[in-house]
Amino acid sequence: MHLTDPNISAVVLTLELAALTTLILLLIGTPVAWWLARTRSWLKGPIGAFVALPLVLPPSVIGFYLLVTLGPNGPIGKLTQVLGLGTLPFTFAGLVVGSVLYSMPFVVQPIQNAFEAIGERPLEAAATLRASPLDTFFSVILPLARPGYLTATVMGFAHTVGEFGVVLMIGGNIPEKTRLVSVQIYDHVEALEYAQAHWLAAGMVVFSLLVLITLYTLNPTGRRKNS
DSSP: OOOOHHHHHHHHHHHHHHHHHHHHHHHHHHHHHHHHHHOOOTTHHHHHHHHHGGGTSOHHHHHHHHHHHHSTTSHHHHHHHHTTOOOOTTSHHHHHHHHHHHHHHHHHHHHHHHHHHHOSHHHHHHHHTTOOHHHHIIIIIHHHTHHHHHHHHHHHHHHHHTOOHHHHHHHOOOTTTTOOHHHHHHHHHHTTOHHHHHHHHHHHHHHHHHHHHHHHHHOTHHHHHHO
């Protein structure tokens, strides 16, 4: 049994979404994680809670409020229509927005933990060498935080690949546009096409296992600390 064209399309679309979502989260998550790691503002708690909210909220709840907010009568939906962009629900762009919000804690938190683990000493050493804050960040902080970035990249990508509730609510089930692997598996099961569902589901199991093996092999820091 070979994957059919709709299955291949769903796999390709899922990988594209996961790659783009991970890239966006690394770009916007870095300043957020740095601020959360360094600030003493009272806003740290509320903002940290907002970032972590997808960890506790049901995906359908997140998807529902995204659908309302980005829809034609929502505040962001009205803005995108005024700008001539149309509405984001049931488009690939809408999937990206939903995926970025849903996978945010899986990228921001590992980077934040890596920044916090660095401590003050490397920053003080860089300051004595008269390094600028920007040079210090790129030459000192980022190399030291590499394990956190590895974890964030792997977990963000894998979490986006495995989405279902959020993407179904905000993206629907449009072939070659918003139908991802998780939704395709659901369609196969509903149609009693268990052989096709098995191939996709087994592929997801293998993918998830490879992700974890990669993470634990390339980034064994956590295991060394616990030993």
